[in-house]
Amino acid sequence: MFNPYAWLSHRVNRRWIYPLISAIMAIALVVSSSYPSSAFSVRRLIGPGLEVLQLSTMSDAQEVALGQQINQQILSRQFRRYGNTQINNYVTEVGDRLVAQSDRPNLPYTFQVVEDDSINAFATMGGFVYVTTGLLQAMDNEAQLAGVMSHEIGHIVSKHSIRQMREVIIARGLAGAAGVDSNIAVQLGVELALRLPRSRQHEYEADRGALAILLNTGYSPLGLVQFFEKLLDKPSPPTFLSTHPASSDRIAALEQMIPAAQANQGMGLDGAAYRERIRPLL
Template identity: 50%
Template sequence: MSKLLDFKSRLYRRLVYGLVAMTMVLGIGVTTAQPSHAGWLDLIFQGVRVYQLSNMSNEQEVDLGRGINNQLVNSRQIRLYRNESLNTYVNDIGQRLAAVSDRPGIPYTFQIVQDSSVNAFATMGGYVYVTTGLMAAADNEAELASVIGHEIGHISGRHAVEQMRQAAITQGITGALGVNRDRLINIGAQVALQLPASRSAEYEADRQGFDTLGRAGYDQAAMVAFMKKLVRQGSPPEFLSTHPDARNRVTQLQQNLNESALPQATAGMSETAYSSNIAPLR
């Protein structure tokens, strides 16, 4: 009988010690887990965070875009061009396009960046930027509208959100959207200025921009003409230098033009009217 009790006592102690040891191991794993280690526990938590980022609401995206815009401006990563009449002109073009875009249900903000380079970019939440250099390079309003339409296409496709999601995984974001808002804003600013869009995203933005241009009444031939002109100049500008090859994009846009069902879209082709509207840049 005593031997049986002794055996039960030893078995009980082993079970208790085993449970304690397992608890300590799990406790250490939870408290020391880092995203860069990519352990199974990290991946579970990271998957939740990535899911939350990929499925943010329109309100969250607009709020984050506002924060990214403030970061770009306040840190002087960009310098806004403050001429009131010219900003009103660009905003009017942008709002005309946004209203017939594939994503008209968010507020859009269109701004001019004081920069002689031929460039345009967008960030999440409806923020679009065009440089003074690009405006000067365009020959008419339809050409300028074609670039703005392309950037709206990036917003419609939520391409900046996807870029941020990928960057967040790479950089090991450790919390949900609200917890790390400041860090996400920093990543968003980096995405807006430095990270090129993917091949598929550029084609999608071209297609959506082309369609939006026609629905707004602008001559879609201007989009093809402007890109052809920039490619012929030699080294493509920044917004054309990302994947895919700019010449292939021109070819695809020419095909879109040949198949377009909007021959009545002919607005914005007057060079004289455009020159008058951007007179402050001269």
């Protein structure tokens, strides 16, 4: 059987082997960093899970690539996209307006409406934001929709999914010597997006980020507060709040953060205009 390593040892002086290997690995690392997609991955050369172990320094391109895989799993196994073009375009229109005033405006956000009667919204890394048809039907006006979407954008801006994934990986001991398999990372991303509640700190951070986005965009900052208050009156809190800690405390904190001069100002409070935009759902 042909042994390429034995052949190499005869053909190349030993003192050149290790420098040669180092040079090859250095070139591979440089090449991989220049590619924005997953077309070339150093993980194929030095073992799976390297990107997961480096979540704290993940590039935007790597975050989007992992988010795309998580999104595929969510849409193929958990939810179905709502097919009405008018509704999808409207949600994307509101989302794009908000993203432009966020701290990560260059991320390629994807806003999706999914068919579900529950009142819910969620997001995952890479700019993927989801709102349910039940949430849209429960809204009174566009300012409330903008408030909820800004909150989810706030999670993405602060990279909460990445931070939470890293914490869960450490807590569950999922990282081995070679790292974490990419399939495990994707499944964990789905779990984080749909089932695991975020920490109290992350919720407050997303609320603060949402408020800043709303004020910068010109939406009424009371939209998010009003919607939270409306949902708290329900006998059984919807998924959007039941998985988030200390909802009443968060409402009080938001009210304190809203500048007095802007409390009763801003666009998006016209209920009739909102109902017209979501007419196919009514």
